[in-house]
Amino acid sequence: MANQPNESKLDLKQLFSRYFTKWYYFLISLAIALTVAYFHIKLSKRVYGVSATVLIENESAGNKAAGELLEVIDAQKKYIEVEDQIGLLTSFNMVQKAIARLDFGVSYYLIPDILINNLGDQVVEEKVTEEFPFRVILDPSSNQLLNVPIYVKILSKNKYQVQVVGGETAYIYNISTNKTIGETTTPEINKIVNLGDPFKDEHLNFKIFLNPYYETYLTKGKKFFFIINNIGNLTKGYQAKISAKPISRDSRILNLYAEGTVAAKEAKFLDTLISVYLETDLIEKQEANIKAIAFINSQLSTVANQLENSKQALEGYKRTYGTERGVAKLNAYERLEALQLQRSDYTTRLRSLNNTLDYMITGQDLEMSQVPITAGINDQIIIDLVRQLDILYQERAKLALSIRSDNPLYQQQQEKIVNTRNTIIENLRRLVSVVNSSLAVTNQSISQLENNIFRLPQDQRQLEQLQSKKDYNEQTVAFYEQKRAAAEILLATNAPSKKRVDYAKMVGNGPMSPKTNAIYLIAFLVGLFIPAGGILAYDLVNNTIKSKDDVRGVTNIPVLGLIGHSDGKNGILAKTDNHKSALSEAFRSLRVNLQYLAAGMDQKAIGITSSVSGEGKTFCAINLSTVLALSGKRTVLIDVDLRKPKVAAYLGLKNTTGLSSYLIKSSTLEEIIQPTKVKNFDVISSGPIPPNPVEMIELKEMRDLIAKLKAEYDYVIVDTPPLSFVAEYMILKEYLDANIFVVRANYTKREVLDTINELYESKAINNLSIVINDINFSTVYGLSYNGKANGYYKN
Secondary structure: OOOOOOOOOOOHHHHHHHHHHOHHHHHHHHHHHHHHHHHHHHHOOOEEEEEEEEEEOOHHHOOHHHHHHOHHHOOOOOOOOHHHHHHHHOOHHHHHHHHHHOOOOEEEEEEOOOHHHHHOOOOOEEEOHHHOOEEEEEOOOOEEEEOOOEEEEEOOOOEEEEEEOOOOEEEEEEOOOOEEEEEEEOOOEEEEEEOOOOEEEOOEEEEEEEOOOHHHHHOOOOEEEEEEOOHHHHHHHHHHHOEEEEOOOOOOEEEEEEEEOOHHHHHHHHHHHHHHHHHHHHHHHHHHHHHHHHHHHHHHHHHHHHHHHHHHHHHHHHHHHOOHHHHOOOHHHHHHHHHHHHHHHHHHHHHHHHHHHHHHHHOOOOOOOOOOOOOOOOOHHHHHHHHHHHHHHHHHHHHHHHOOOOOHHHHHHHHHHHHHHHHHHHHHHHHHHHHHHHHHHHHHHHHHHHHHHHOOOHHHHHHHHHHHHHHHHHHHHHHHHHHHHHHHHHHHOOOOOEEEEEEEEEOOOOOOEOOHHHHHHHHHHHHHHHHHHHHHHHHHHOOEOOOHHHHHOOOOOOEEEEEEOOOOOOOOHHHOOOOOOHHHHHHHHHHHHHHHOOOOOOOEEEEEEEOOOOOOHHHHHHHHHHHHHHOOOOEEEEEOOOOOOOHHHHHOOOOOOOHHHHHOOOOOHHHHEEEOOOOOEEEEOOOOOOOOHHHHHOOHHHHHHHHHHHHHOOEEEEEOOOOOOHHHHHHHHHHOOEEEEEEEOOOOEOOHHHHHHHHHHOOOOOOEEEEEEEEOHHHHOOHHHHHHHHHHOOO
């Protein structure tokens, strides 16, 4: 059973050798890829990351003692959820307040004076005011053109030129209302203005002021321009790109992060945002305390007037009637005084409850987010419900940041708020009913005691009334003074419950994008991949024979030798004196390997064929004959390719007579044998081309000719027709002792070997072997092989 050919597989060593020989493809590809990467980096906007940190403390971490003094009128929340503070910190209102403090209404740009900008304004850099030659002050009372590049050229210390390219549609913007009020076509402007004088146009009004070091900044760019921003849109943009999250799961430190093309500008924004956040927190606390103090002062003023009146009445009574008659029975008045204090307490609580109830009933606006003040209410159920309502308001505020009000989740939250408010109202009404009952009982007790006192002597009863009223007013004044002192202490010691941890700074040592190293790495890999993939794809779709391994993958026919690429000038060894070349050595190796063909025969008839014309069978036949002759073997070459003979033309011989004339007996054997310039090497050319090559080869004279030549020569080399002419080759093979099938690298298709392999497997051809012609050793086996060959052989 014949051996199966080796399966075709990817030879990595050979593949990398191919890559190495095609180094110029890689060089060109890398140059293009890296150039594209360079311009991509140059033309891309650099985006920097900036971060800052702020500590969110618990409200209870403040002045706890002062807070406890005003527990009755304290309306501040005691706990702060980090998620709520993130929503507050990144809210539209907070971001807009921060931007309002900054000079972000105008954006400044320069076009650097670099080579690439000579092809057009490709690279544009945004700058902050401090790094720009001039500063723009807009007139807030005038309308302005929105997002239109306004070019400014500083002509001298006293003059500047304003240029605007017209023709584009632009929006008209009113700064005071922060709204766009219409559209217009951008006018063509080219005007020179004195520095300090306002530039006025139909939809532009501003002043230009030079920065102290404007001359230094002027050298950094060839053009300068600015655009006017919509503060509302700018706020939305910053709100969208800012992020805040805790530095760890349980941490109360928030990390604020923003990205932008100017690191200094983003840092200013984050620092200002934190400042606004801290100030807002402090202002809210102070406003609550100020309201508490104002309430206490108003109550204290009323009670103080009542106390003064009661003192004057008591002193007047004493001066008129004395005190001895009224001292004996003051106990009744002391009881009355206690009941009156209790009634005052009930009245105060009832007023607080009614105020809260009115607030809850009349303030049914579901968009409100303030819970009622629970001062004076000591019912734990109501207090817990109010806290629950506060939490629901906060959760609704968070939902409003991400979803619309008609979203089912938002509507579900609204329903929870309504239910909780109704529950609070029901409990308030219950508590009002309880307090009213207690107040009625107290009033009844006071009425009974007053009836008892009425029966006392008139002067004693009046003294006790005056004294009781004075004592009550004194106690009330002392209570409010104590609360006012506590509120003033808390106001004086108030501080933000939040704290700035780190000012904004740039993240990393450079821009977040474009990532220069990554881009160059990707470009480098792409530059390698494109030629590598192209070469590999070409090799996979290229179905030609390229190396000995390709032959072995298709057939088990032995490979007799490898013939390198020849430039043609020195390809025919019989026509050159350079017999020490690499080509000459390849054919000498081929000659040595012939000893394994037709073993034991002294004379050998060797046929050389190929699949089609152009694969080098004639080239191999001539050169093999030459090296055999040079080794001292008498060799004759017969050109049997009667359709397209080439031997005579290659060797510069006459072809007027030859094989065809011999076969038809018009010439003798001696007449058709032609000597060459190489000793021991004779040639029988094809002769005139006959009309019937097959019939002529079938003649008995052909068999007799080869037999005669084998008897006279050591080797008879037969240049046969290509295998595509099967009939002619099958006739000739019967006369031959050995057969050489020539394939040409990068020319012969692999499927061609299937036909010759069938003949080989069926043993229809004697001593068949293959010669691979026209191999580029530097391509297939690498430069090292070629380098060694060139160093050893003479070309």
